[in-house]
Amino acid sequence: MVSSDKAVIVAGIKKSFGEVAALRDVSFEVERGEVLGLLGPNGAGKTTTVNILSTLITPDSGRALIAGHDVVSDPAGVRRSLMLTGQHVALDDLLTGRENLLMFGRLQGLKKKLAKERSQELLEQFDLVDAADRPVGNYSGGMKRRIDIACGLVVRPEVVFLDEPTTGLDPRSRQAIWELVTDFKDAGIATLLTTQYLEEADLLSDRIIVIDKGTVIAEGTADQLKERTGGTYCEIVPRHVHDLPAMVSVLGSMLPDTIRATLSETSDRISMPAPDGPKSLMEALHRLEDADIELMDIALRRPSLDEVFLALTGDAGRARQDRTDDLEAADAYA
Structure with missing residues (x-):
């Protein structure tokens, strides 16, 4: 099961808390x-x-292995091999940034001189x-996050x-955190990143x-997951809402029946699949211009x-509406 190319191996992990199954055969x-x-x-x-x-x-x-160490039979080996940082540093x-780093270095077995240099x-x-000689309690949130991660890197993890x-x-x-993750990659360090930001995961x-619900429901690159939700789509906002029925007619076969069914009296835009990207957009634009519909x-x-996740769990319509609401709110704020 151990491979020199695999920094983390998770096979069939299950975990329950009472009657609640937190993980169901995760690999x-x-x-x-x-x-x-x-x-x-949250709660997934x-x-x-x-x-x-x-x-x-x-x-x-x-079973789970971290750098070849079993999390159950060799927890000390696992802890020596990894760095863990969370949302709460x-x-x-009461110690300064420098003193925190020195403390972590000494706790991990570094000689005093080497701990100072590191x-x-x-x-x-x-x-x-x-800010090295200021108490960490006076640091900003971003500075605390940086010193927290720095403490975890006193001894290079795998x-x-x-x-x-x-x-x-x-x-x-x-x-700065994004750049650090890139540094980890360049150094051959495996990184497991939990995040709710698609932009962050994509980058x-x-x-x-x-x-x-404790189960792996999808796996792939960011682009592959986006394609599973319908990929790129074209959002069209008419200058006059009363032109929506005419837009539906003009767009014709470009507009799937499922999209037509979601349009209502309160709709103020059309979101349709754009399988050919810019070509789909240009085709829609030409049709609407020929019909003298102002956009x-x-x-x-x-x-x-939200759209990726909710589409994977069977609620893509709600995801698209949430995205539309977010865009409208952003426009209003701007």
Whole structure:
């Protein structure tokens, strides 16, 4: 079962809490240097999976290996091989950033001189030199997240678990975390990333696994998952809402019956599949121009995380409406 190319191997993991089945036969693998995105709604089983793989809890059945170490029979080996960081940082607020790094280094067996050298390297890498001798309790949220991750890297891990690492961060700090994940990949470190942001998973992940109700319901690249939800679609907003019936007639066969059925008296736009991308958009535009129908907007869209997940769980219509509501809210705010 152990392979030198596999940093993480999960085979048939099950876990229940009382009568609640948190994980149901979950299996996947992560290669060295690969970034695997783990997606799903709250309560889907993402955190339970990470907790099992980091030896915080034990599975009821199945097997999991981290860098060749079994999470049940060799938890100490697992902990030596991985770095785990979550949404809540595990730092001593009374110590400075430098002191936290030194403490973690010494706890992991580094000699004092080496711990000091490594601490300085990490302070420079994470742009924390100016704040190095200030108590961590005075750090901003983004700075705390950076020093937390830095502490986990005092000794280079073989596997990194990032549990929604950018939640609540400002854009600059979020970008820094993204760059760090790229560094992990370049260094051959396997990364398991749990996130609810499709943009983040799309940018960073080589592959994505979607978990729902403790089961892996989909696996593939971000583009492959988007294609399963219908792929790219064209959103068309008429200048005058009363032109919608005429638009439906003009678009003809380009508009599937399922889309026609979702249109109602309150609809103010049409969202239709665009299998040929820009070609589909241009065809729709030409037809509408020939019919003298004036448009407010016409654009190609990609599915959001909500659309991907809800489509996979059988509620694509609600997902598309949620996306439309989000766009309208954003337009109103702007």
